[in-house]
Amino acid sequence: MSSSSEKRAVMTEHPARAANGYAMALIGLALGGAGALALTRALPLYGIPLVIAGGLILAGLYMLNPNQAAALTLFGAYIGSDRGAGLRWANPFALKKRVSLRDRNLNAPVLKVNDQRGNPIEIAAVVVWRVRDTAQALFQVDDYEAYVRVQAEAAIRHLAACYAYDHANDDGETDTITLRGGQDAVAQALRAELQARFADAGVDVLDAKISHLAYAPEIAQVMLRRQQAEAIIGARSKIVQGAVTMVETALQGLSEREIVVLDDERKAAMVSNLLVVLCSDRETQPVVNTGTLYT
Numbered sequence: 649m650s651s652s653s654e655k656r657a658v659m660t661e662h663p664a665r666a667a668n669g670y671a672m673a674l675i676g677l678a679l680g681g682a683g684a685l686a687l688t689r690a691l692p693l694y695g696i697p698l699v700i701a702g703g704l705i706l707a708g709l710y711m712l713n714p715n716q717a718a719a720l721t722l723f724g725a726y727i728g729s730d731r732g733a734g735l736r737w738a739n740p741f742a743l744k745k746r747v748s749l750r751d752r753n754l755n756a757p758v759l760k761v762n763d764q765r766g767n768p769i770e771i772a773a774v775v776v777w778r779v780r781d782t783a784q785a786l787f788q789v790d791d792y793e794a795y796v797r798v799q800a801e802a803a804i805r806h807l808a809a810c811y812a813y814d815h816a817n818d819d820g821e822t823d824t825i826t827l828r829g830g831q832d833a834v835a836q837a838l839r840a841e842l843q844a845r846f847a848d849a850g851v852d853v854l855d856a857k858i859s860h861l862a863y864a865p866e867i868a869q870v871m872l873r874r875q876q877a878e879a880i881i882g883a884r885s886k887i888v889q890g891a892v893t894m895v896e897t898a899l900q901g902l903s904e905r906e907i908v909v910l911d912d913e914r915k916a917a918m919v920s921n922l923l924v925v926l927c928s929d930r931e932t933q934p935v936v937n938t939g940t941l942y943t
Contacts, residue, residue, distance in 0.1 A: 661783040664728025669735030676705030708740035718744040729782045761808040768864035776855040784850025799845040
């Protein structure tokens with residue numbers, strides 16, 4: 649008795665016994681013509697078999713376009729795949745199932761999922777794929793095109809749950825991969841997961857990229873305000889840092905050139921005034937002191 653954990657046999661593609669269709673078409677026409685000629689001369693013993701043989705040979709003809717393959721089955725058994733282009737011939741009793749080997753685009757729909765932090769986001773991806781193994785695509789899964797769509801959606805949902813949309817704040821770990829900041833790494837992870845999921849269907853993933861990424865509408869405004877606040881804080885930090893450097897340079901220059909000697913109280917007042925001027929987001933009005941330094 650077989651165990652439920654036992655792995656099922658994987659059907660893989662192998663070449664079918666196929667031939668050039670043009671040569672076989674000539675043979676079939678020749679046999680059919682010879683049979684018809686025999687029948688006109690009242691030789692049914694030779695004519696009928698020749699006509700039947702010619703008809704069977706012509707029945708085995710089929711056409712394949714470039715980047716197209718045909719999987720052949722004989723009475724339900726897979727007997728191989730033919731990847732030759734043009735007019736081809738194979739067993740006339742075999743069924744030929746054509747499979748496109750061209751590159752295909754899958755534009756996954758926009759999905760609403762939760763990221764690693766639980767924030768609702770909208771995400772979508774574009775996947776470029778093609779059939780690698782015709783036997784696996786046709787006989788390992790029920791419908792390989794539907795299989796690709798469903799597995800792509802599952803992979804995108806899982807990817808979104810593994811990464812955060814963006815860093816929590818500017819002081820966070822900047823080396824952490826996020827959906828918004830680590831596009832190349834995220835695309836590579838998506839492609840690897842898709843390839844693993846598509847393996848049973850004999851499909852190769854050529855490229856995968858995130859095509860849409862945004863916060864869900866219910867939190868989009870809140871997150872936008874948070875990002876704006878973080879940007880303002882970052883800008884203010886740069887301004888203050890620059891202003892401190894400028895004040896330090898000004899005090900050092902005054903001291904070295906002995907332009908004016910200031911005590912600690914006046915230095916503090918000067919620093920305060922300079923910082924107000926340099927850090928203010930509005931125009932400041934200068935005040936001309938016409939008295940003494942201390943009045």
